[in-house]
Amino acid sequence: MQLTQGLHRAARINPGGIASIDGNSIRNWGAVARDVSRLAALLKSFGVAQGDRVAVLAANGEHYFDAFFAVFWAGAVIVPLNTRLTVAEISFQLQDVGASLLLVGDGFDAQAEGLAKNLPGLRIERIDEAQSGLRRRASAQDPIEDANRADGDLAGVFYTGGTTGTPKGVMLTHRNLVSVANNLVMMIGFGPDCVNLHCAPMFHLADIGMFSVTMVAGTHVFAQKLDPLTIMQLVAKHRVTHVFTVPAVIDALTLADLAAHDLSSIRMLGYGGSPMPAATIARAQERLPGIEFIQGFGMTEMPSITFLMPEHHRVASGLSKLRTAGVPGYGFEVMVVGPDGKELPRGEVGEIVGRGPCVMLGYWNRPDETAQALRGGWMHSQDAGFMDEDGFITITDRMKDMIVSGAENIYSIEVENALSLHPQVRECAVIGVPDERWGERVHAIIVPVEGEAPEIDDMLAHLSERLARYKCPKSWDVRCDPLPRSPAGKVLKAELRKAYFA
Numbered sequence: 058m059q060l061t062q063g064l065h066r067a068a069r070i071n072p073g074g075i076a077s078i079d080g081n082s083i084r085n086w087g088a089v090a091r092d093v094s095r096l097a098a099l100l101k102s103f104g105v106a107q108g109d110r111v112a113v114l115a116a117n118g119e120h121y122f123d124a125f126f127a128v129f130w131a132g133a134v135i136v137p138l139n140t141r142l143t144v145a146e147i148s149f150q151l152q153d154v155g156a157s158l159l160l161v162g163d164g165f166d167a168q169a170e171g172l173a174k175n176l177p178g179l180r181i182e183r184i185d186e187a188q189s190g191l192r193r194r195a196s197a198q199d200p201i202e203d204a205n206r207a208d209g210d211l212a213g214v215f216y217t218g219g220t221t222g223t224p225k226g227v228m229l230t231h232r233n234l235v236s237v238a239n240n241l242v243m244m245i246g247f248g249p250d251c252v253n254l255h256c257a258p259m260f261h262l263a264d265i266g267m268f269s270v271t272m273v274a275g276t277h278v279f280a281q282k283l284d285p286l287t288i289m290q291l292v293a294k295h296r297v298t299h300v301f302t303v304p305a306v307i308d309a310l311t312l313a314d315l316a317a318h319d320l321s322s323i324r325m326l327g328y329g330g331s332p333m334p335a336a337t338i339a340r341a342q343e344r345l346p347g348i349e350f351i352q353g354f355g356m357t358e359m360p361s362i363t364f365l366m367p368e369h370h371r372v373a374s375g376l377s378k379l380r381t382a383g384v385p386g387y388g389f390e391v392m393v394v395g396p397d398g399k400e401l402p403r404g405e406v407g408e409i410v411g412r413g414p415c416v417m418l419g420y421w422n423r424p425d426e427t428a429q430a431l432r433g434g435w436m437h438s439q440d441a442g443f444m445d446e447d448g449f450i451t452i453t454d455r456m457k458d459m460i461v462s463g464a465e466n467i468y469s470i471e472v473e474n475a476l477s478l479h480p481q482v483r484e485c486a487v488i489g490v491p492d493e494r495w496g497e498r499v500h501a502i503i504v505p506v507e508g509e510a511p512e513i514d515d516m517l518a519h520l521s522e523r524l525a526r527y528k529c530p531k532s533w534d535v536r537c538d539p540l541p542r543s544p545a546g547k548v549l550k551a552e553l554r555k556a557y558f559a
Contacts (some may be wrong), residue, residue: 058235059207067274070124078280079119097130098198107132114138115162116281118120120184122257137260140397141525144171150216160184160338162528186360207231217357226421227357236414237360238268241388244364251275253445256302262360285309303464311340329353330464344476354382359436362389381449389413393444405441410435460489463498474522481511486548490557
């Protein structure tokens with residue numbers, strides 16, 4: 058299983074077919090393959106060797122797409138960076154993974170300057186056409202042979218938060234990513250006539266459809282910033298067939314002026330991050346007749362392991378499965394286990410575990426945490442849920458204190474660690490509370506130092522220096538009473554949540 062094989066195939070079977078559309082730039086698959094091979098040669102000229110980690114900090118676009126495949130072509134390992142992180146957060150990840158090269162896109166000048174100061178030994182190159190003409194520089198290179206990295210070879214390191222408060226690098230192999238891409242082709246029905254709009258950020262595994270669409274020689278449509286109006290304009294202009302996003306965006310689309318745009322080309326709206334509200338589905342099927350819906354559930358350590366298929370989104374079906382995360386994909390196994398690791402009876406709540414070719418190789422330089430997560434040959438998700446008699450998984454809670462807000466994973470311990478550094482905070486807890494738009498929002502509960510009266514604006518200014526904006530609390534509770542704790546001294550977050558989930 059080799060990620061670049063999909064690109065080779067597309068260039069052979071459909072060389073003149075439209076591969077990518079990015080603003081006024083339209084390329085066919087033959088051109089994309091040539092651009093990628095030459096960019097790989099340029100990366101090699103920068104000193105990138107087999108197995109080196111190449112990080113990318115950029116917005117969605119054809120340059121990011123080329124970088125992904127050129128890194129693989131050169132035999133290196135890609136490290137996509139979350140564009141919403143602070144310079145301090147990115148610096149940690151670059152140091153942790155030992156990146157030899159950072160490719161920076163347009164609009165990230167300030168971050169590049171800060172990273173250059175923090176990491177003077179790191180080579181930084183501009184990836185966008187406007188600043189450095191990276192493609193023009195690559196065009197002067199002679200194409201090189203594909204390194205043909207495949208199967209168990211490391212393809213990428215994708216950072217996710219951890220219960221220790223520091224991000225962990227999830228190592229995914231070529232086999233991992235190809236197996237998920239294959240599942241998407243089978244489950245979604247991608248074909249050579251598909252036109253896929255990249256709504257999810259390309260640093261996120263929610264955009265793994267990038268590999269699936271390439272496999273079938275379909276068409277990629279890129280846009281750096283997306284809102285409901287822009288999505289509708291791009292769909293109408295380029296006859297987009299597939300859009301994958303989060304429930305909040307689909308909800309906004311159903312409330313927009315749909316009559317002003319021709320959206321008849323859309324075949325499927327996909328989503329993840331949280332279940333779809335029944336009211337949104339009903340409204341979407343009324344206002345967007347003929348469009349199918351599909352949900353994918355997974356985590357960085359095992360992407361898209363379950364799917365809720367279109368037939369379970371149809372109002373006529375009764376929507377009895379709508380709150381579930383669906384069933385396992387082809388070749389993937391999911392089970393609900395008790396503390397002893399044994400499977401529980403259907404309907405009984407326990408920890409959701411999974412195994413199959415989608416499960417990560419491990420955490421970068423964290424053997425103990427890898428062994429704990431993969432014990433018994435299963436990836437332990439730390440999500441609590443149950444399986445019904447039909448094999449559908451329902452997630453009921455989290456066995457770790459992760460907040461999912463607008464499909465972004467936010468780890469409460471990371472926010473708490475930053476908040477606890479404020480001199481006016483004696484103790485604090487961060488929890489996820491219901492939010493109509495984002496599913497959950499970050500809520501902070503603070504017990505101040507005696508005699509102090511912290512200002513929320515001051516707290517936010519303190520956090521903004523240490524955390525990405527989306528991780529900062531959206532609501533606050535300042536109290537005098539100590540936080541409830543167990544005999545072992547652990548904050549009882551279940552007690553704190555009760556008032557918000559009543």
